[in-house]
Amino acid sequence: MKILVAAGVLALGVGSAMTQDGIEERSLRFAMSVGVNSPWTQAAQRFADNVEEASGGKIEITVYPDGQLSNGNQVAEFELLQNGTVDFTFHSSIILSIVDPRFSLFSMPWIAPSGEELFALIDGPGQEVWDGLSEKGVKPLGGFSTSGFRQLTNNERPVTKPEDLDGLTLRVPGLKLYQDVFKAMGVNPVPTSFGELYGALQQGVVDGQENPISLIYVSNFHEVQDYMTIWNYSADAIGILTNQALWDDLSPQEQEIFTIAAKDAASWHRAEQSAADTKLLEEIGTSLEVVTLTPEQIAAFREKMAPIYAEWEPVIGADLLKSAMGN
Template structure:
């Protein structure tokens, strides 16, 4: 009996050891508790990104850099197709932002000037001479003022990934050199759809005309308008020197870009993919800003070579323009809010 019991115990021990050896190994590392999104484990998706300007502009080159970085860091799983010249909105810049809000497009580079259609608070960045140079621009957008604009953007259903740059805006025309406010009297100047610009140009005695950017070249060519205002990079990449004779370098208004993503889309992504997109956006936007600034001198020389007459200003001459637009500050302090305005001053 004892011998039989001993044999039974040995048999049970052998069975136990065999079962133990055949048990599957516990998952470890990337496979534990589910699949981590690393490398080839990112989901395959295609996103659409809109820009307003031509393929050759720093604006669109920055978007293309962003697309390249995201593709590289997801092993080609996430593709971003870039559509320049506001193709997706048929040239309608405010419509492009609405598409981003509604999820018709996933990403965009849009100017804060166009964002002011959603909320006039965005006008603060472009108030006349509020940000007079690149050092003050960088300090503002990388600090508390920039964070205030980002929070405002999230409230509109858009996740602000990074700030880009369209740059300081200059005015061009086909009539005469502008060296004082009196020279602008009655001049029909195309402006983007921002009420602050309408008020500003009226204060300077001009006749401001809101028009989609896609229509500007033809309108200048046909004489429907006398002039327009834009940063040098846009003037060059859009060949506006072909239909304009004079440019005044007055750096009157800074134009920031927001690399934005539909917030619902962004929030639906895993934290790992969100991090990839955020880091790529920051790097691409830093590249875009650097490219824009490096091309300033080259663009100005090109305009001179194309025969444009360039007018530059002393601080005293700029002060005359600033005095003329003082009522604009008084009006927009109430609209934008004194606290936000003071953050940028």
């Protein structure tokens, strides 16, 4: 199955009578907001290929990258999934937090500052948040990964302790959680649009920014920054989702095919994302100074976050937050 890279007219999924093996002929659509070369989209294509193979070619899934079906609007993409206009998406908890604030759990500052801890959260207590999507007409297929930890770059000084952030002007996502986190550390957060960020860094309009390693690299931010701090302060969870009505219409055999394919695709993505981050960080390190914080250094930043956790506890849920923190 090839990824469809040219925009086209949306066609409704079609099916025929159920065959004896419990698999119906279906033509379905997988909407992706990122480009064809992204590990996200490659994982979506792996899912589609696995489904086609396991169904004996009866279920065909076309992947539409680059936001073709949503004009690049990720919230609109989720709404298309809800109403059944598209059949699958691979969505980030950061975007889903706009739909359900409890998804902010995965991005809480230093809640899970290592890959092992992050996946323990995603595969454990975090499942409660994903399960809540059923109330919004969406079914998670059990395939979960992450787009990586968000790291810091700036042009002023190496950041190794909270005091190093005081007075810096940083481009920070407009979500309230991220704004609050950086304000608590004395940062002046500026809502620069992503498309203008490279120029703002180059011209000194802002001192720095934060993003996952892969996005820093492909955006060439390391070319116009002097220092990078690896501190794993926040991340997201990403999950392969389908429309609840479609899921309910599937036979047990089809549901099993989708579930196995989603878990395989997410497992592949976890390994691919980790390998890509390691490789890209080595390349970034040839352009700027990279500092990797120790657990003791991270603890000093984490101590500053008590007011953030107090504010978000009633939003996420006290029991869920405590469980996520191992309490």
